[in-house]
Amino acid sequence: MLEAIFNHYNYWLIIFLMMTGLYIVVSRGNLIKKIVGLNIFQTSVFLLYITIGKVNDGTAPILTGKSEIFSNPLPHVLILTAIVVGISTTALGLALVVRIRESYGTIEEEDILVSEGHQTEMELNKIQP
Amino acid sequence: MTNWLHHIPILIVAVPLISAPICILFTFGANRKAAWFWTLLVSWFAFLCSIYLLNHVLENGIISYHLGSWEPPLGIEYRIDLINAFVLLIVSGISAIAIPFGRLVVDKEIEPDRQILFYTTYLLCLTGLLGVTITGDAFNIFVFLEISSLSSYVLIAMGVRSDRRALTAAYNYLILGTVGATFFVIGLGFLYMVTGTLNIMDLSDRLTHLADNKAVHAGYAFIIIGLALKVALFPMHVWLPNSYTYAPSLISIFLAATATKVSIYVLLRFLFKVFGFSFDFIPLTLTFIFLPLAITAIFFGSVGAIYQTNIKRLFAYSSVAQIGYIVMGIALSNTIGLTAAVLHIFNHALIKGAIFMAAGCLVFRVGKLTTYTIRGLGKEMPWTFAALVLAGLSLIGIPTTVGFISKWYLLLGIMENGWWPIIPLIVIGSLLAVVYMWKIIEAAYFFQAPQDRAPVKEVPLELLIPLWVLVGCNFYFGIQTEITIRIAKEAATILLGNSP
Amino acid sequence: MRHHLVLRVIAKMLIPFILLFGLYVQFHGDFGPGGGFQAGVIFAAAFILYALVFGDDQARKVVPDKALIVLVPLGLILYAVTGFYGLFLEGNFLDYNVLLNSPKAGQHIGIFIVELGVGITVAAVMISIFRAYAGRTRAIDDEDW
Numbered sequence: 001m002l003e004a005i006f007n008h009y010n011y012w013l014i015i016f017l018m019m020t021g022l023y024i025v026v027s028r029g030n031l032i033k034k035i036v037g038l039n040i041f042q043t044s045v046f047l048l049y050i051t052i053g054k055v056n057d058g059t060a061p062i063l064t065g066k067s068e069i070f071s072n073p074l075p076h077v078l079i080l081t082a083i084v085v086g087i088s089t090t091a092l093g094l095a096l097v098v099r100i101r102e103s104y105g106t107i108e109e110e111d112i113l114v115s116e117g118h119q120t121e122m123e124l125n126k127i128q129p
Numbered sequence: 130m131t132n133w134l135h136h137i138p139i140l141i142v143a144v145p146l147i148s149a150p151i152c153i154l155f156t157f158g159a160n161r162k163a164a165w166f167w168t169l170l171v172s173w174f175a176f177l178c179s180i181y182l183l184n185h186v187l188e189n190g191i192i193s194y195h196l197g198s199w200e201p202p203l204g205i206e207y208r209i210d211l212i213n214a215f216v217l218l219i220v221s222g223i224s225a226i227a228i229p230f231g232r233l234v235v236d237k238e239i240e241p242d243r244q245i246l247f248y249t250t251y252l253l254c255l256t257g258l259l260g261v262t263i264t265g266d267a268f269n270i271f272v273f274l275e276i277s278s279l280s281s282y283v284l285i286a287m288g289v290r291s292d293r294r295a296l297t298a299a300y301n302y303l304i305l306g307t308v309g310a311t312f313f314v315i316g317l318g319f320l321y322m323v324t325g326t327l328n329i330m331d332l333s334d335r336l337t338h339l340a341d342n343k344a345v346h347a348g349y350a351f352i353i354i355g356l357a358l359k360v361a362l363f364p365m366h367v368w369l370p371n372s373y374t375y376a377p378s379l380i381s382i383f384l385a386a387t388a389t390k391v392s393i394y395v396l397l398r399f400l401f402k403v404f405g406f407s408f409d410f411i412p413l414t415l416t417f418i419f420l421p422l423a424i425t426a427i428f429f430g431s432v433g434a435i436y437q438t439n440i441k442r443l444f445a446y447s448s449v450a451q452i453g454y455i456v457m458g459i460a461l462s463n464t465i466g467l468t469a470a471v472l473h474i475f476n477h478a479l480i481k482g483a484i485f486m487a488a489g490c491l492v493f494r495v496g497k498l499t500t501y502t503i504r505g506l507g508k509e510m511p512w513t514f515a516a517l518v519l520a521g522l523s524l525i526g527i528p529t530t531v532g533f534i535s536k537w538y539l540l541l542g543i544m545e546n547g548w549w550p551i552i553p554l555i556v557i558g559s560l561l562a563v564v565y566m567w568k569i570i571e572a573a574y575f576f577q578a579p580q581d582r583a584p585v586k587e588v589p590l591e592l593l594i595p596l597w598v599l600v601g602c603n604f605y606f607g608i609q610t611e612i613t614i615r616i617a618k619e620a621a622t623i624l625l626g627n628s629p
Numbered sequence: 630m631r632h633h634l635v636l637r638v639i640a641k642m643l644i645p646f647i648l649l650f651g652l653y654v655q656f657h658g659d660f661g662p663g664g665g666f667q668a669g670v671i672f673a674a675a676f677i678l679y680a681l682v683f684g685d686d687q688a689r690k691v692v693p694d695k696a697l698i699v700l701v702p703l704g705l706i707l708y709a710v711t712g713f714y715g716l717f718l719e720g721n722f723l724d725y726n727v728l729l730n731s732p733k734a735g736q737h738i739g740i741f742i743v744e745l746g747v748g749i750t751v752a753a754v755m756i757s758i759f760r761a762y763a764g765r766t767r768a769i770d771d772e773d774w
Contacts, residue, residue: 018315025304038307045314052322062661075321078268080666082314084751085275089307091758092282096300098765099286103293112297131719139722147709150702157698197715197723 010051017044029109031100035093042086049075049082134181138194138207141178141217142260145171149252155245164245165235168252169228175259176225179217186214187616193265201265202328208265212620215471216262216394219478223386224255227482230595231379234489238377239287247287247377254280254383258391267317267327267403270395271310274359277391278306281384285376291496298371305368309358312351319348333403340408352399353414359392362419362456363426366449370433373445378489381441385448386482390474393455397470400459401624412462419460424554426453431561435568440498441488443565444481447524450558451477457551458539466542467621468614473535475613476523479606480532483520483599487513490592494585500568505578507570510587514573516600521566523603526559530607534614633682640682647675655748659737665744669751676752677759685763697757704750711742 005012017040024037053075061073101107104115133140148171155164186192186209194207209217239247257277261270282303288295321327323344324335339345354365361369369389373381404411430450437443455477458470488498490513495502507514523530536555543551578584587593606613655668680688712723720727725739 022308025308031300034304038304041308042311045311045318048315048318052318060662081268081272084666085272085279085310088279089275089303092279093300093303095761096282096286096296096303098762099289100296100300103289103296116294116297131716133716136716136722143709143712143722147706147713150705150709153698153702157695195721198721198726 010047014044014048014051017041017047031097031107031109032094035090035097038093039086039090042082042089046079046082046086049079136194137178137181137185138192138209138263139196141175141182141221142207142256142263144174145252145256145259149249149256152245152249152252159242159245161236161241161244162232164248165228165232168248171252172221172224172228172255175221175255176218179214179221182209183211183214183218183616186211202326202331205269206265206328206330207263208330209263210623211616212394212397212471212623213262215475215616215620216391217259219390219475220255220258220262220387223383223478223482226595226599227379227382227386227486230382230486230489230592233589233591234378234493237493238291238379240290243287247284250280250283250287251379251383253277254284258387261391262394265329267320267329267332269327271314271317274313274392274395275310277388278310278359281380281388282306284380285372285384288375288377288380291377291492292375294371295375298368298375302368302372305358305365309355309365312355312358314355316348316351316353316355319344319351323348329398329403333405336404337407346410349404349408349410353396356392356396356399359389360396360456361389361392361449361452363422363429363449363453366426366430366452369449370442370445373448373485374439374442378485378492382482382485382489385445385485386478389448389452390478393452393459393470393474397459397467397624415460415462419456423453423457423460424551426450426456427554427558428561431558431565434565435561437565438499438501440491440500440503440569441485443569444484444488447562447565448481450562451481451524454535454539454555454558458535458542461539461542461546461548462625463542463545464618464621464625465538465545467624468617469535469538469542471617471620472538472613475617476531476535476606479599479602480520480523483596483603484517484524486592486596486599487517487520490588490596491517493588493592495582500572501579502582503569504572504576506585507573509578509585512587512593513596516593516596517573518566518570519600520603521562521569523607525562525566528607529604531603532607534607534610538614538617636682640678644675644679647671647678651675651752655744658744659740665747666751668744669748670755672748672752673755673759676756680759680763685760689760692756694760697753697760700749700753701757702750704746704748704753707746707749708743711739711746715739 021037021039021041021044025034025041028034028037053072055069055071058069058071061070097107100112104112106112106115148167152164152167155161155167182192190210192207192209193201194209195201196205196207199205235244235247254277257273257275257280260273261277264270264273282299285302286295286299288298317327320332320336323339323342324332326332326335336345358365373385376384400411400415406412427450430446430448430453434443434446434450437446451473455470455473458466458468458473461467461469490510491498491503491506494510495506519530523532526532526536536559540552540555543549543555651668651672651674654663654671655665658664658668676688676692679691711725711728715724715727716722718724718727723739723743725736726732728735728739
């Protein structure tokens with residue numbers, strides 16, 4: 001039983017990271033913290049893929065002429081793409097946060113909702129004169 | 130000599146992809162019109178390609194194109210059957226009609242020095258949506274999905290000039306969209322772990338022997354949840370209303386008509402072709418999860434729409450309801466139900482394209498759209514409002530419109546399954562659509578124009594022509610139903626059949 | 630910035646080596662670990678370090694914004710041109726085998742050009758992203774520390 005847990009420690013780590021990231025995204029009201037959470041969440045997926053690619057006793061997949069056992073390079077390539085996607089997402093998300101801060105003066109979700117609520121009330125008053 | 134017709138499957142994706150960076154170079158002449166014209170050319174090129182592909186698939190069957198001449202399943206394969214050819218036609222067709230409409234509204238809504246970047250991002254979004262549809266490689270779907278999603282976050286945020294809430298809408302969409310896409314990738318990881326392949330055909334072959342594998346089950350759950358987020362299926366629709374409301378008009382048209390449709394296509398592909406009925410949890414999910422969610426979506430969306438005062442937001446909520454109809458067709462999982470779902474993907478693109486285009490015309494003249502600001506506009510902008518009302522009739526599902534055709538097939542599908550209790554629910558859903566359309570008609574035709582608004586003129590012909598072309602399509606395909614029904618039926622047969 | 634002597638000297642020493650390492654990762658990428666993405670990021674890191682130490686205005690003189698507007702699409706165009714060139718030689722899109730006489734040489738040159746395109750675009754995009762944030766706020770003066 002214990003062995004089954006410890007032999008798969010990498011998966012436990014991935015699950016832990018995944019849940020941590022997702023929890024931060026859901027629970028934090030700070031827009032930047034949400035993006036950090038999203039990053040942790042995505043990182044867990046990178047680890048998942050790299051774990052899949054590992055072959056026991058395998059070396060790096062570089063052709064040396066000798067026949068060797070080597071790890072599966074495909075997941076690494078896939079994850080390189082996913083990392084690029086992650087970078088673009090982070091950059092775009094932070095850019096949006098910068099703009100949000102410039103127009104709202106805050107990066108706390110609650111404060112934004114408060115100022116929006118105020119605005120919609122004014123709109124309602126305009127609708128029913 | 131190169132046979133260019135053979136390369137159409139790649140050209141339809143690669144040409145928009147390469148034209149996006151070329152479009153950036155127009156910044157040196159600061160030539161906004163050239164950037165627009167370039168986007169127009171590319172859209173029409175993609176449209177012509179998709180017509181050719183659909184014709185070719187109808188006559189000769191499946192097309193398979195190997196990138197870099199690597200044989201599948203090792204290499205990336207573009208695989209076009211009737212279903213993706215049809216979705217390709219929808220995406221490129223809406224783009225081809227929306228861009229001619231777009232020049233004036235973009236000029237009005239986007240800062241002049243950002244317009245070229247706007248068109249560049251639009252081209253990337255188009256590339257992404259076409260790529261998701263055409264590719265036969267599961268990881269490629271993720272990459273293209275992220276290209277289209279990232280560019281649509283940017284495009285939505287560009288609505289900030291008229292309303293700062295575009296920023297928060299784009300931010301929320303970014304968070305939820307990324308979580309959805311990441312779930313999809315986790316699911317793919319599990320499938321890859323078990324099968325060692327990413328080619329969709331190969332994947333479905335190998336999965337048939339793995340029906341009891343726990344990793345496959347987990348992968349299935351992740352993929353379906355991730356895609357449901359992208360589809361905006363209730364209760365994962367929270368990003369949708371604000372995004373469609375505060376996006377620039379052109380983007381509202383384009384995304385409302387195409388983005389969720391493409392995700393629904395991917396959902397169909399994974400439900401029926403990758404997993405298929407050899408898994409006993411597929412009928413289970415369809416009947417006990419998708420069907421209740423679809424019904425809730427129809428009611429939640431329609432009732433939500435009734436309570437909106439912002440017109441674009443009203444139609445965004447109605448989109449949530451319409452997605453409910455499509456998912457209900459999928460949940461029926463018989464040929465007629467799936468025919469209805471595929472038909473409604475097409476028909477709803479026409480309906481919502483026309484409606485958001487009319488909304489774009491109104492924004493062009495009035496600015497903010499609420500039930501208050503549009504009062505009395507029925508007399509001042511007769512053509513726009515006539516188009517809006519006709520598209521609204523199609524949304525409700527009046528006979529001779531496309532909306533009627535898909536609802537009719539949906540009802541037939543329900544009857545075939547013998548799920549009689551659902552039929553009144555569909556009828557009530559249509560009645561709710563009457564209620565929210567009536568709100569707009571009442572405001573536009575039966576109220577006096579507010580005192581503080583200057584009289585407005587009808588929009589120029591450049592905006593009216595694309596609008597009326599789309600409205601015309603709503604009626605043309607509502608009367609000449611042979612071709613769309615034939616395609617939808619064959620697509621449904623492909624989805625349900627065992628043959629690849 | 631005048632009196633951050635240590636930072637300036639160390640940065641000046643490091644930047645050439647970072648650039649060199651970036652080039653190594655780029656051009657050795659088809660024999661060993663490496664490739665366009667990594668090289669582009671390393672290359673961009675050198676310019677970002679320069680901008681951090683010597684200021685954004687100075688960095689804009691080294692790589693003007695206009696150059697970035699050319700470089701970002703250039704890499705992508707390079708990539709796509711390689712893809713389309715294969716079409717003219719009766720191969721499929723991105724078919725490297727037909728680029729030169731033998732498939733082996735074709736694969737080599739194909740990957741080389743595509744990775745170069747990737748490297749250029751990634752480096753330019755990274756610098757652009759940095760600049761988009763850095764140019765947004767007033768530069769922090771030494772007295773503010």
